[in-house]
Amino acid sequence: MAEQKIPTGPFPVLPLGKGIVARDMVLIGASFVLLALIIxxxxxxxxxxxxILVLSFDLLYGFMGRLSFGHVLYYGTGAYIASLMLLHVSRNPFLAIAAGVGVGAVLAVVLGFVVLQTDGAPFALINLAFNQIGFWLAASGLQKFTKGEDGLNTPVGKWGFLDFANQPLAFGFLLICLLAVFLLLRVLTLSPYGITIRSIKENDDRVKFLGYNIFAYKWLTFVLSSTLAAFPGTLFALFYGFVAxxxxSPFGNVEVIxxxxxxxxxxxxxxxxxxxxxKLMSNYLATNIxxxxxxxxxxxxIWVFKFRRGLTGYASELxxxxRQRPAAEV
Incomplete structure (x- = not known):
């Protein structure tokens, strides 16, 4: 019998994960296409x-257990930078995406060293404070560039055949982006890195005792999560052509949470x-009530109190x- 090779390094996908990843991506893609045919x-x-924004937040909160009230700071940063690129530099959507994600990453790298000096409630509130500063800068502090409450009207991103004014094409591109982010996070969370950040969530003192540099893992996760949050912000600017x-706004964090x-x-x-x-609930209610x-x-x-572990937790229990019922009947 051939000896099975064990993956090494911080980011290899565990053997069980390869088939699961492919299956999950097909199911997600098919689900969104089906939704597009119904609504x-x-x-x-x-x-x-x-x-995509929720996935980025889940890496920080769901997997590492750090609740942030400032996550949309990076989402908004990506949107504003992409809009400014479209207005003043080029209508190439890929340049706008690269600029928005790049600036969001730099901001996360810098602020990560500050906010990660704390934990728990102070961590959440310091992130909220930075988010409020970002909101003030967008609304008035940098009004010369952001146009304040009037917002930025930008040309819709277009490059070659990719035209964000064409909804079916835009949907196809955005779905590919969603699947790419899902794949990246799936690979990371199935890797030794993913196991480590889940261990930090459970008990970071024990992880530190084992010799891990937990600050490095926290900082890396914060930067990855925040950078990924900037990505959908750029996509928002490209598709809607307007950023305000x-x-x-810090209130956007509540929706993500x-x-x-x-x-x-x-x-x-x-x-x-x-x-x-x-989004289904909020859009339907806003239209009809x-x-x-x-x-x-x-x-x-009602939902949060009834389903404390969420949809996936309830589905797993069900x-x-x-599975146990036939065994019990026998």
């Missing part, structure tokens, strides 16, 4: 962008499912019960 396409495009300070809780923290499937469910914010708040509270 308005612009809704599904909005869902796709939002789900509301995109960087609720989406993760709805789907189940620490599960990439849950992040996507939670993002879709949250006058005081929709209050109704949405009540529904979210599958386990169904």
């Amino acid at each position: 308005p396409l612009h809704w599904v495009i909005d869902f796709t962008i939002f789900c 300070p509301t995109i960087i 609720f989406a993760v809780l709805i789907g189940g923290a620490g599960n990439l499937y849950g992040a996507i499912a939670g993002g879709v469910v949250y 006058t005081r929709w914010e209050m109704v949405l708040g009540v529904l979210l509270l 599958v386990l019960r169904l």
